[in-house]
Amino acid sequence: MVFSHRIVFMGSPDFAVPALEALAMHYLLAGVVTQPDRPSGRGGTIKPPPVKSAALHLDIPVIQPEKLRNPEALEQLRAWAPDLIIVAAFGQILRPDVLDLPKWGCINIHGSLLPRGRGAAPIQAAILAGDKETGITIMKMDTGVDTGPLLSQRSVPISPEDTAGTLFEKLAPVGAELLLETLPRYLSGELQPQPQPAEGVTYAPMLKKEDGLLDFTQSAAELERRVRAFNPWPGTWFDWNGAPLKVLYARMSTEESPGAGQILTFQGYPAVGTGGGILILEEIQPAGKKSMSGKAFLTGARNWKNF
Numbered sequence: 001m002v003f004s005h006r007i008v009f010m011g012s013p014d015f016a017v018p019a020l021e022a023l024a025m026h027y028l029l030a031g032v033v034t035q036p037d038r039p040s041g042r043g044g045t046i047k048p049p050p051v052k053s054a055a056l057h058l059d060i061p062v063i064q065p066e067k068l069r070n071p072e073a074l075e076q077l078r079a080w081a082p083d084l085i086i087v088a089a090f091g092q093i094l095r096p097d098v099l100d101l102p103k104w105g106c107i108n109i110h111g112s113l114l115p116r117g118r119g120a121a122p123i124q125a126a127i128l129a130g131d132k133e134t135g136i137t138i139m140k141m142d143t144g145v146d147t148g149p150l151l152s153q154r155s156v157p158i159s160p161e162d163t164a165g166t167l168f169e170k171l172a173p174v175g176a177e178l179l180l181e182t183l184p185r186y187l188s189g190e191l192q193p194q195p196q197p198a199e200g201v202t203y204a205p206m207l208k209k210e211d212g213l214l215d216f217t218q219s220a221a222e223l224e225r226r227v228r229a230f231n232p233w234p235g236t237w238f239d240w241n242g243a244p245l246k247v248l249y250a251r252m253s254t255e256e257s258p259g260a261g262q263i264l265t266f267q268g269y270p271a272v273g274t275g276g277g278i279l280i281l282e283e284i285q286p287a288g289k290k291s292m293s294g295k296a297f298l299t300g301a302r303n304w305k306n307f
Contacts, residue, residue, distance in 0.1 A: 005104070005187060006030045008082040009060075012049040015168050016088035018176035019109055020051060023086065024058045026180065030080040031061040033068070035091050068092050077101060084187070087141065088175065099141060104187060106141040109175040111168075113137060113153055115201040118146035123171065124164045125204035127229035130221075133157050134167070136175045138182045140193045149193030152182040163231040212236045216261040220252035220277030238272075241303065243287035253278040263304060269294040270304060 009020050010033040023029060032055040040047040055062045061080075065073035074097065082102045087094065088109040099106050112122035113135040119125070126134040135155040142148040156170055185191035212234040214223055227236045227250045237244040257273035258264060264271050270281045285291040286301075298304065 004028065005083040006081060008033065008077065008080050008085045008102075009051075009055075009088075010034070010085060010090040010092075010094075011051045011088040012091050013089050014050045015111065015172045015175070016051050016090075016109075017054045018172045019086065019088050019179055020054050021058070022176040022180050024060065027183075029058070029060050030082055031063065031076070033063055033065070033073070033077070033090070036064045036066055068098060069095055074098070084183075086179070093145075094141060096143060099143065107151070107179075107183075107186070108137075108139050108141050108146070108148070109179055110137045110139060110146055111171050111175070112204070113155060114139060114146060114150060115196045115199075117202060117204045119204035120206035122204040123167050124207060124229040125202070126158060127162060127164060127167065128225055129202075130225055131158055134171070136171055136178050138175075138178055139196075147196065149195050151186055151191055151193055152178055154178050161228075163228045165232045207234055209234045214238045214247065214279075216272055216279070217275045220254075220257070220274040220279045223274055223279050224250050224252040240286075245287070246285040246291075247281055247283075248285060248291055249283040251280050251282060253280060265298065265304070268298075270298055270301070 005027060007023060007027045007029050008031050009023060009029060011020060012035040020032065032051060034049045034051045037046050037048045039045065052062050052064065063073060063076050077098065078101065084102050084104040085098070085106040087106055094106055110122065111134070112126060114137040117125050117134070123134065133155050135153055137153045138151045139148045140151060154174055156174055158167060182191065212230050214226065214236050227247050230236050231248060235246055237246045253266065254277050257276065257278055259273050260275050262273040264273065266278055266280055270284070272279050272281070281294045283291055283293055284297055286297065
């Protein structure tokens with residue numbers, strides 16, 4: 001069944017692609033707004049956002065404004081005349097002139113169980129906090145940061161092995177599915193937005209590259225969560241022999257620490273003492289080299305103890 005409502009979709013990363021593809025099967029998509037193409041990888045090759053690639057494959061018009069407030073972008077939005085705007089990890093703030101444009105407003109697919117995890121990095125924040133579950137919230141947007149009224153929610157468990165990357169992969173199809181279930185009830189007037197609870201509000205600010213620097217005065221449990229939360233971006237590392245040593249996967253031991261920042265070999269792996277327990281480095285990437293197992297690293301790191 002294809003509904004007659006005209007929808008504009010705003011999104012950028014892989015997380016948003018399943019929702020775009022699901023919408024294209026059931027609704028008239030007038031256009032897609034996504035971020036500009038950016039340099040990617042070591043070579044700085046210019047690559048389009050995943051949403052752009054998906055939209056072009058679906059033969060949907062795309063615009064990529066540096067800022068949504070640009071007059072040309074607003075003119076195109078008005079020309080598309082959307083009944084509804086759907087947003088999923090778009091990466092820009094929507095101003096009132098955009099929020100008020102569609103008859104049915106703007107709907108956001110957010111990667112947390114609001115009001116927990118308001119902000120740009122809710123999936124990473126859930127792992128950092130040690131939460132056992134997170135989820136998807138479909139909400140009607142207002143001028144605040146993820147403060148709008150709720151339409152629907154669905155929880156998703158967080159496994160002890162989940163990284164931000166694997167949790168993104170779990171949540172993206174759930175967001176698409178929940179969106180398709182929610183929209184008909186919302187657009188028919190059957191489902192009314194409900195205010196968010198006043199209790200339980202937490203914030204998940206945008207991450208910066210420097211957030212990945214490991215602080216070994218923290219406990220091994222906290223550091224293990226940080227390694228998982230920041231995989232794949234911004235990654236985690238610490239300085240070793242004057243260069244960053246990236247930590248891709250790690251596990252913790254409750255064995256007594258030799259001291260925060262003290263390196264050692266533990267169970268055949270490189271490890272570092274922390275403020276509580278030992279962080280075991282299972283997969284790492286020395287500067288200028290490919291990633292490798294911790295055991296493989298030790299075979300060539302004769303000066304490992306020169307920390």
